[in-house]
Amino acid sequence: MSESMTADAPSEGQEETSASDVVVETRNLSKVYRDFWGRQKVNALKALDLEVKQGEIFGLLGPNGSGKSTTIKLLLGLLFPTSGQALVFNKDASDVSKNERIGYLPEESYLYKFLNASETLDFYGRLFDMPADVRRDRVNELISMVGLEGARRRQLKEYSKGMTRRVGLAQALINDPELILLDEPTTGLDPIGTREMKDLIIKLREQGKTVLMCSHLLADVQDVCDRIAILHRGELKELGRVDSLLKVREVTQLQAQGLSKEAEEEIRAIVAKDGGELLSMENPTTTLEELFLNIVTDSEARPGRRAPSDD
Amino acid sequence: MTLENAIPNFADWIFDALRFLPIFIVVFAAAGFFIGFLVSAVRRGPVEGFYAVAQVIGSAVVDILNTSIRRTLAMAMLAVQESIRRKVLVAFAVFVVVLLFAGWYLDVKSDNPGRLYLSFVLTSSNYLVLILALFLSTFSLPTDIKNRTIYTIVTKPVRGTEIILGRIIGFMTVGTAILVAMCLISYMFVVRGLNHEHQVDGEIQLTSTELSPDGSLQGLTTYDAHHRHTITMFDDVSGETDVVMGHHHAVEKVGDELVVGPPQGALAARVVRRGSLRFKDRSGKPGAGVNVGHEWAYRSYIEGGTLAAAVWTFDGMTADRYPDGFNLELNLRVFRTHKGNIEKGILGSITIRNPNTGARIRSSEPISFAAKEFSIDRQFIPRELKAIDSDGTVSDVDLFEDLTDQGQLEVWIQCSERGQYYGMAEPDVYVLENNGNFAINFMKGFIGIWLQMLMVTTFGVGFSTFLSGPVGMLATLSTIVVGLFRQFIIDLVSGTLEGGGPIEALIRVLTQANLQVDLDIGRFPTLVVKFLDARFLDALNVITVSLPDYAGFSTTEFVATGFNIEPSLLAMQVIRAFTYFVFVTIIGYFFLKTREVAA
Known part of the structure; x- marks a missing residue:
């Protein structure tokens, strides 16, 4: 495979989209972590420009410390940008009302271990101001969807990692969100769980929902994502449709x-x-793994921002 | 009861408070905006900084308007579940254990076991609940941030107000449940602990004493619960015991036998009418009382056998209120310059006077009494009194018709024995209106504790929005300490306490100079030291007066000494506590709003 392939991937499959179709947008988004005295510690994200359109599954890829999680946290308003803008549904990421339409599955399921599955989902349902009857139906529906009927009354501290992950997913879907942000959705899942998660992500797209996920697990990303962005050391290295990125053109x-x-x-x-x-x-086509490794190796040999392909 | 700061009139107080409130809100908002702008400008430059602050304020208004009760209660319920998981009930268990073993260290032979028991249960409940509130409120939010469980909360449409209010409500729910349980158990503990029975011991005999030379039927009760009483019979069928250990018993003839009733008066809630006090010096001119050398200048003394008098002026003394006369209670101290008859109280007199100098009748005849030291003495002032006319003739007068002027009357207390002194402060003499319900008063005491808990919880949650758990706890603890030592700090700042600020104090320690001498370090260094100390004390003063006066919220003393907690006092406390609650919640909200929870 030629090295130039990845760099010169042509734009393909680009569709004309109106502004209303853009669910997530970042403009020149940068994040610098500073210490207590205001001294710069890490330049975690450098001038990121991204658009995620409605109904697509978008993957953020990158090695550890590349800025994927930072991007997701900026989009959720968990972090504030040093400069630039993060917009979700055309609202600033710090706007709480955007959360009405968002579901978020964190990297590890940060849930209250002293609650059981039903209580957990009921609690998050309350946070969406859902009335009791709607909440009850939704909780039952989600618990059966993630297959935890038998364990719904057990405290989460007794759960295995995979089970916790399922509750985490269920809480992310409690409000039937339009945009779902998944941070490493398949970590901690066994092969069957991983398969189910991937099927579910595709099913969500079929329902017209937008999914933004980040992952290390390239095979998973390759299986489900429509478009990906590859980040390395806070910089966007590659952006495009998965099928076109992986095409060997020569x-x-x-x-x-x-x-x-x-x-x-x-x-x-x-x-x-x-x-x-x-x-x-x-x-x-090549595999995503090869593409990814090429980009990372290349980027380390020749640091600096590279213009990504435009789709 | 000692009441160092007079309780202000509620109407005056609320008027002052409402007048001050708008100024305070403006200063508070301006200071908040300025500090926010300063921080923001340093980070982003002045223009963007200004824009950022304006945006935060704008979204704060949206957040406050969109605060949902359901979400707040969901957060509150989570806080309750979290508290239970963190085993808060241990605090309650500690309290029960403390009560179970109380008998080991409470003095059973105390002069006033009622007061002792009440102080004990109220103080222990108070401290336990405050410690509980301190731990619950300061660690919760930082733990959520550390465990990142906050990620799944703030990515829901939850407002900062809901996170803070939910926590305060949740912890207060837990605290209230525990406090109610403590209140009930304490009440039973006190009531049961003070209950005891006596029988009549031996015969009731005719005795003659100095106070009743014509003789009365007297006897003794059996020795139970570490004391015995003397019985005095009013007639053949009813009588009363004397007051021992803060209580007395009624004695009644049932059938052929005299039966001593249950203890009375140990658990009281006196509703009182307070007067204002002024002194006359030994020549009868207006002046101050004498300091007999006590460092604590709370009480002033009047000299016996002179014209020195303590004069209380009472308002609202009308015949409708007191159709038969009124009960005057005295809690006088005695300072003896010679021993005299140590078995006997120091004699004095009470005179009722008309404050109107032009009145036909100025004064009643003196009513003599012997001062009971260390216990409350009750004197009934009857409606019909003897008075001396301006021409010197003695006649019968009516208390309200002849000796009051528009409901105002004066009570003059003088000490009759030469060389002996009476000591008093304004709250020591009052008109007893009636005896309120002790159980309700006891509950009011617990409301005072509840309000303190509310403030600790609010401050704890407020600090935890920007400090880590242990640091937030220390900060909250500091507010409690400052609140409890408020008077000391204010005295230090105002110069009432000698010794100066920290630098001066350090120099005095190192040079072994006592507090009264001038600093001997040269004129210029003294100026510098005094200047720096003054600035430090000014800052300390601002902090102190801004923080809640925890000592002032404690009404333990009222309950323990048997005084009704006046509704106006309670109302002032409630208003104060809720004002702190509102402002600290707002400050906490802004800290949380401007904080990167994932940083």
Whole structure:
């Protein structure tokens, strides 16, 4: 695979979107962590420009400390930007009212361990000012969706990591949100759990919801995400549709059937002259893992901001 | 009861408070805006800083308007569950254990066990509840931030107001439940602890004493609960015991036997009418009382056998209120310059006077009494009194018709024995209106504790919005300490207490100079030291007067000494506490709002 492939990935699949379709937008978003005396400690995010459109699954990728979590925290208003803007539903991230339409599953399920699953979901339902009957129905629905009917009366401190994760997911969906932010959604899940989580994410998209997730687990991202952004050391390195990013453009793959050995010999000539029945003709794809490692290696060799592809 | 600061008139107080409130709000808001702007300007520059502050204030208004009761109560319920998980009931268990073993260290032979028991239960409830409130309120929010459980809260449409109010309400719910339980148990403990029975011991005999030379039927009760009483019979069927250990018993003939009733008077809630006190010196001219050398200048003394007098003026003394006359209670101190008859009280006189100098009848005949030291003496002033006319003739007069002027009358107290002194402060002599309900008064005492708990909780939650758990706890504890030593700090600042500020005090310690001598470090250094100390004390003064006066919220003394907690006092306390609650909540809200919870 050529190195230039990743850098020069052409824009493809770009759709014209109106402003109302943009669910999440960051403009020149930067975050500098400072110590008590105001001295700069880490430049965690450098001038990030992103748009997440309605109905897509957007993945934020990057090694540890690349600024993925910082971005999500800035979008949630858990952190305040040093400069730039983070907009969610066209509202500033510090605006509490945006939370009405958001669901958030944190990296680890930061839940109250002394509550049981029902109490947890009921509590979060109250925070959305949901009336008691709506809350009860929604809690029952979510508990059966995440498969915790048998354990709904047990305190969360007795839960396994996977079970806690499911309650965490259920609380993120309690308000039937339009935008769901998932921080490492598959960590701590077994292969079946991971599969279920991925199916659920796709199902959410089918319901017209927007998902913004960040993950280290590249295979998961490759499986579910429509578009991804790759961050490294606070800088955006790559942005685009997963299928186009992974396409190896210099190479064309041909698949055909019903050809004799002679014909195969001929085909080169025929193809050279544009002829024959081509069953498929496409660029092979690389894996996301390779793409990711290439970007990281390249970025470390040549630090600095690189213009990402534009979709 | 000692009442160092007179309780202000409620109407005056609220008028002053309401007049001061708008000024305070403006200063408070301006200071808040200025400090916010300063911090913001340092971070973002003046223009953006100003914009940021304006934005925060704008969203604060939105947040306050959108504060939902359901969300607040959800946060409150979480706080309750959290408290139970953190085993707050241990505090209650400690209290029960303390009461169970109270008998080991409470003095059973105390002169006034009622007072002792009440002080004990109220003080222990007070401190336990404050410690509980301190721990609950200061650690909750920092723990949430540390455990990041706050992430799942603030990413919901929860307002800062709801997070703070929810916590305060939740912890107050837990605290209130515990306090109610403590109140009930304390009440039973006190009532049962003071209850005892006596029988008549031996015969009731005709005796003659100096105070009743014509003789009366007297006897003794049996020795129970570490004391015995002397019985005096009014007639053949009823009588009364003397007051021992703060109580007395009624004695009645049931059938052929004399039965001593249950103890009375130990648990009282006197509703009193207070007067204002002025002194006449030994030549009868207006002046001050004498200091007999006590460092605590609370009580002043009048000299016996001279014209010195303590004069109380009472308002609202009308025949409708006191149709038969009134009860005057005296809690006088005695200072003896010679021993005299130590068995006997020092004699004095009470005179009722008309404050109107032009009245036909100026004064009643003196009513003599013997001062009971260390206990409250009750004198009944009857409606019909003897008076001396201006021409010297003695006649019968009516208390209200002849000796009051528009409901005002004066009570003059003089000491009759030469060389002996009576000591008194304004709250020591009062008109007893009636005996209020002790149980209700006891509850009012607990309301005082509840208000203190509210303030500690509010300050605790307020500090925890920007400080870590242990630091927030120390800060809250500091407010309590400053609140309890408020008078000391104010005295220090005002110069009433000698010794100067911290630098001067340090120099005095190092140079072993006592508090009265001038600083001997040269003129210029003295000026510098005094200047720096004065600035420090000014800052301390501002902090002290801004923080709640916890000592002033304690009404333990009222309940323990058997005085009704006046509704106006309670109302003032409630208003004060809720004012702190509102302002500290607002400050906490802004701290939380401008804090990066994920930082």
